[in-house]
Amino acid sequence: xxxxxxxxxITLASLLCCLPCRAGELSVTxxxxxxxxxxxxxxxxTPSAGTTTTAPAPAVMDQRNRLxxxxxxxxxxxxxxQFPNNDTVSHQVYSFSPAKHFQLPLYKGEVHPPVVFDQPxxxxxxxxxxxxxxxxxxxxxxxxxGSTDADGALLLKELPKGDYRVVVWSPYIADAPATLTRSIxxxxxxxxxxxxQLKLALRAEPEPKPHxxxxxx
Amino acid sequence: MRLRxxxxxxxxxxxxxAGAQDRLTLDGDLDVRxxxxxxxxxxxxxxxxxxxxxxxxEGLELGRAFLAPTWRxxxxxxxxxxxxTYGDHNRNPVDISEFYLSxxxxxxxxxxxxxxxxxFYMPVSLENRGIGWTDVYSITPSAVNSWIGExxxxxxxxxxxxxxxxxxxxxxxxxxxxxxxxxxxxxxALLAERGFTLSDRPSTLFGYLGSPPLGFYHxxxxxxxxxxxxxxxHHDRLEIRALRYDNRGDPTASTRSGFYAWRTRFSSLxxxxxxxxxxxxxxxxxxxxxxxxxxxxxxFYMRFRAxxxxxxxxxxxxxxxGRYDEFHTHQLSGFLGPPHTQDGHAWTVxxxxxLGEHWQFLSEWIRAASSFPPRLALDEPVMQTQxxxxxxxxxxxxAGW
Numbered sequence: 001x002x003x004x005x006x007x008x009x010i011t012l013a014s015l016l017c018c019l020p021c022r023a024g025e026l027s028v029t030x031x032x033x034x035x036x037x038x039x040x041x042x043x044x045x046t047p048s049a050g051t052t053t054t055a056p057a058p059a060v061m062d063q064r065n066r067l068x069x070x071x072x073x074x075x076x077x078x079x080x081x082q083f084p085n086n087d088t089v090s091h092q093v094y095s096f097s098p099a100k101h102f103q104l105p106l107y108k109g110e111v112h113p114p115v116v117f118d119q120p121x122x123x124x125x126x127x128x129x130x131x132x133x134x135x136x137x138x139x140x141x142x143x144x145x146g147s148t149d150a151d152g153a154l155l156l157k158e159l160p161k162g163d164y165r166v167v168v169w170s171p172y173i174a175d176a177p178a179t180l181t182r183s184i185x186x187x188x189x190x191x192x193x194x195x196x197q198l199k200l201a202l203r204a205e206p207e208p209k210p211h212x213x214x215x216x217x
Numbered sequence: 218m219r220l221r222x223x224x225x226x227x228x229x230x231x232x233x234x235a236g237a238q239d240r241l242t243l244d245g246d247l248d249v250r251x252x253x254x255x256x257x258x259x260x261x262x263x264x265x266x267x268x269x270x271x272x273x274x275e276g277l278e279l280g281r282a283f284l285a286p287t288w289r290x291x292x293x294x295x296x297x298x299x300x301x302t303y304g305d306h307n308r309n310p311v312d313i314s315e316f317y318l319s320x321x322x323x324x325x326x327x328x329x330x331x332x333x334x335x336x337f338y339m340p341v342s343l344e345n346r347g348i349g350w351t352d353v354y355s356i357t358p359s360a361v362n363s364w365i366g367e368x369x370x371x372x373x374x375x376x377x378x379x380x381x382x383x384x385x386x387x388x389x390x391x392x393x394x395x396x397x398x399x400x401x402x403x404x405x406a407l408l409a410e411r412g413f414t415l416s417d418r419p420s421t422l423f424g425y426l427g428s429p430p431l432g433f434y435h436x437x438x439x440x441x442x443x444x445x446x447x448x449x450x451h452h453d454r455l456e457i458r459a460l461r462y463d464n465r466g467d468p469t470a471s472t473r474s475g476f477y478a479w480r481t482r483f484s485s486l487x488x489x490x491x492x493x494x495x496x497x498x499x500x501x502x503x504x505x506x507x508x509x510x511x512x513x514x515x516x517f518y519m520r521f522r523a524x525x526x527x528x529x530x531x532x533x534x535x536x537x538x539g540r541y542d543e544f545h546t547h548q549l550s551g552f553l554g555p556p557h558t559q560d561g562h563a564w565t566v567x568x569x570x571x572l573g574e575h576w577q578f579l580s581e582w583i584r585a586a587s588s589f590p591p592r593l594a595l596d597e598p599v600m601q602t603q604x605x606x607x608x609x610x611x612x613x614x615x616a617g618w
Contacts, residue, residue, distance in 0.1 A: 124383045
């Protein structure tokens with residue numbers, strides 16, 4: 001699954017159960033202190049009632065210019081993620097996060113089989129050669145999720161009528177988690193919008209500089 | 218002897234890498250320059266000048282050529298070497314400036330341990346970020362890091378414990394670094410002889426630097442030295458490095474061939490701040506002392522300090538950098554003539570243009586002014602000003618097998 005491109009994942013089960021009722025749309029925007037949209041923010045919507053889950057789907061975490069692309073990937077529990085290295089240099093990807101321990105020995109291209117993420121939680125990725133490389137895989141049990149686009153926007157579709165808990169998260173957002181969680185009611189018809197206006201400055205990372213940097217002392 | 222051993226080791230391992238998929242990579246640089254210099258003869262040619270080139274050595278010059286192979290022997294073990302040529306008075310036309318094993322086990326928790334064993338630069342500079350101590354902001358490093366490149370190479374083992382904050386929600390990391398080494402007993406002799414310089418001509422492991430030829434990296438007193446340091450990276454925007462160096466030299470020890478052990482100690486503190494995608498600000502200061510002799514003879518004792526501030530702006534393929542350097546040495550005892558006390562400052566302006574993947578054009582202008590009483594012995598005024606303009610074309614390649 002590519003975040004941003006296909007933002008909504010619903011199981012056949014949840015689709016079937018909601019056929020009788022009408023589904024709504026939820027538009028989420030995350031705006032920084034200066035009024036700009038914040039991209040690559042994970043958004044999840046979990047219904048208060050019922051235990052709907054989402055079918056796992058394959059996803060890709062690329063490596064280019066000594067960066068993980070995307071920086072943040074959001075996947076359903078049980079999804080597989082491929083880690084192709086399309087960089088000019090070799091990488092060694094690892095995680096020691098409780099949600100997933102793994103390591104991919106030195107490689108370029110598409111050498112290793114996909115990794116299964118079967119526990120919910122945040123998986124922080126690193127490269128054993130390039131300490132400045134950090135990436136995130138957000139493994140969620142929520143049935144509706146996605147990550148924001150360059151304008152800070154995400155549209156979640158086909159949400160059955162009901163109460164939801166909406167959570168937004170990014171490693172770059174400094175605001176308190178309590179301000180990033182909302183309980184909302186989705187009406188079974190039409191579209192509704194949730195704006196998250198951040199109060200604190202982002203912990204933004206500039207692009208690695210200079211470009212010719214290779215070894216660090 | 219050490220050079221022959223190093224080359225033999227490299228040759229012995231070479232066939233093993235054939236067929237490996239990108240286990241061996243090779244970086245190479247060729248830097249050719251047009252130089253225009255004013256002022257007195259350079260320390261490279263026996264003069265009291267503190268810049269690399271002088272009016273007798275200008276025009277078309279070889280800045281540097283190097284080959285830097287990296288061999289990933291195993292997933293967590295790699296072998297690094299840098300082979301240099303400068304086309305100057307070095308004893309060896311091609312020499313090694315770094316040769317070390319790097320061991321980086323996969324982290325199993327938030328603290329990552331790694332080690333380097335061999336001969337390598339200490340982690341003190343915030344401007345020499347390129348391969349083989351290359352300064353990426355200008356052609357010539359600051360006085361502080363010119364000196365580090367000239368007189369210091371860690372020949373021993375270095376351990377690092379790095380707390381990676383990302384797993385705890387902190388965008389940054391914190392590292393403790395410690396090293397034990399030998400063969401650094403002459404460190405300090407060059408600074409005592411001629412003060413600080415601004416030069417992108419670091420020493421090599423087996424060669425000479427400047428004229429009269431001065432060799433480095435001898436073990437004289439059989440006492441290992443150490444350094445300890447911390448590195449803190451905050452949000453990948455701010456990096457702070459602090460280091461305490463002490464070669465623990467016995468200043469009364471010497472070899473029959475006339476090499477003395479110098480007791481050299483210093484502290485260095487530096488910060489690099491990258492507020493956005495364009496600006497880089499760096500400041501670094503160094504303070505220390507060195508001593509030699511003693512016993513029956515009066516001891517030569519010198520204090521030194523140097524600092525610089527740098528601002529660099531990058532846009533598109535271009536980078537513009539300005540830097541101000543200040544440097545002082547103060548001889549307090551052991552006089553054999555005018556005191557080796559130096560007071561100087563320098564302004565550097567550099568502009569770099571990336572012409573693509575392989576080519577880079579760099580230009581740099583330096584104006585350095587310094588007072589140094591030993592110039593009296595040459596019937597020169599104590600205070601001198603030099604300038605140096607360099608226009609460099611740099612070719613870089615990278616290959617992998």
